[in-house]
Amino acid sequence: EAGVAQSPRYKIIEKRQSVAFWCNPISGHATLYWYQQILGQGPKLLIQFQNNGVVDDSQLPKDRFSAERLKGVDSTLKIQPAKLEDSAVYLCASSLEGTVLTDTQYFGPGTRLTVL
Amino acid sequence: AQSVAQPEDQVNVAEGNPLTVKCTYSVSGNPYLFWYVQYPNRGLQFLLKYITGDNLVKGSYGFEAEFNKSQTSFHLKKPSALVSDSALYFCAVRDMIGGFKTIFGAGTRLFVKA
Numbered sequence: 001e002a003g004v005a006q007s008p009r010y011k012i013i014e015k016r017q018s019v020a021f022w023c024n025p026i027s028g029h030a031t032l033y034w035y036q037q038i039l040g041q042g043p044k045l046l047i048q049f050q051n052n053g054v055v056d057d058s059q060l061p062k063d064r065f066s067a068e069r070l071k072g073v074d075s076t077l078k079i080q081p082a083k084l085e086d087s088a089v090y091l092c093a094s095s096l097e098g099t100v101l102t103d104t105q106y107f108g109p110g111t112r113l114t115v116l
Numbered sequence: 117a118q119s120v121a122q123p124e125d126q127v128n129v130a131e132g133n134p135l136t137v138k139c140t141y142s143v144s145g146n147p148y149l150f151w152y153v154q155y156p157n158r159g160l161q162f163l164l165k166y167i168t169g170d171n172l173v174k175g176s177y178g179f180e181a182e183f184n185k186s187q188t189s190f191h192l193k194k195p196s197a198l199v200s201d202s203a204l205y206f207c208a209v210r211d212m213i214g215g216f217k218t219i220f221g222a223g224t225r226l227f228v229k230a
Contacts, residue, residue, distance in 0.1 A: 004159070042120075042206050042220030043160070056217055091159055101148045101210050102167045105218065107159030 004108035012114045018080040021111045023092030031098025035091040087115045122221035129197045137192040139207030149190040150208040197228045
């Protein structure tokens with residue numbers, strides 16, 4: 001079974017530039033998550049999709065971050081404009097049914113973003 | 117509010133010795149607890165989870181975790197550590213009061229010396 005795919009793996013940009021990350025979840029998984037992992041910290045949920053609807057985006061900085069999951073499969077996370085504090089690893093995860101508390105999340109390899 | 121604490125930034129253990137990585141949590145409802153491991157330049161990998169029932173949960177790679185409700189703890193254990201177990205370990209919690217959001221601890225780096 002193929003895992004969660006993410007691209008690119010690494011990205012370096014200057015502040016105020018824009019950047020986009022792509023994620024393809026495990027086939028058949030209804031729930032898709034985007035996390036931000038700052039160095040030395042645990043992952044923090046940015047947004048959670050159930051199929052193509054948003055379940056939770058309470059921690060997404062909506063003035064600069066946006067995400068979409070068209071057709072309920074792959075997803076794109078965008079930052080525009082980027083700030084220095086956005087430097088982090090962006091992790092995508094998927095699960096069969098995220099509205100079940102016991103559901104297990106499967107993570108992609110992440111995209112390491114450096115903002116200069 | 118939900119929270120997870122991993123009180124040790126790093127745990128050092130000799131190969132062949134038992135290891136423990138500590139985790140305590142705070143939730144309003146019944147907790148659902150998870151352990152994940154992260155190797156360099158890779159995403160998190162699921163190790164095990166506690167749902168209900170037996171307080172000792174067995175997971176991947178010989179790891180197990182003990183749920184203690186009175187101490188609100190979910191410590192990760194392994195009877196005999198391997199050098200290849202060296203990695204970053206994350207404890208996580210969900211509960212119904214907090215919605216379906218998963219809260220992760222800050223992580224504990226495990227170093228196993230040969």
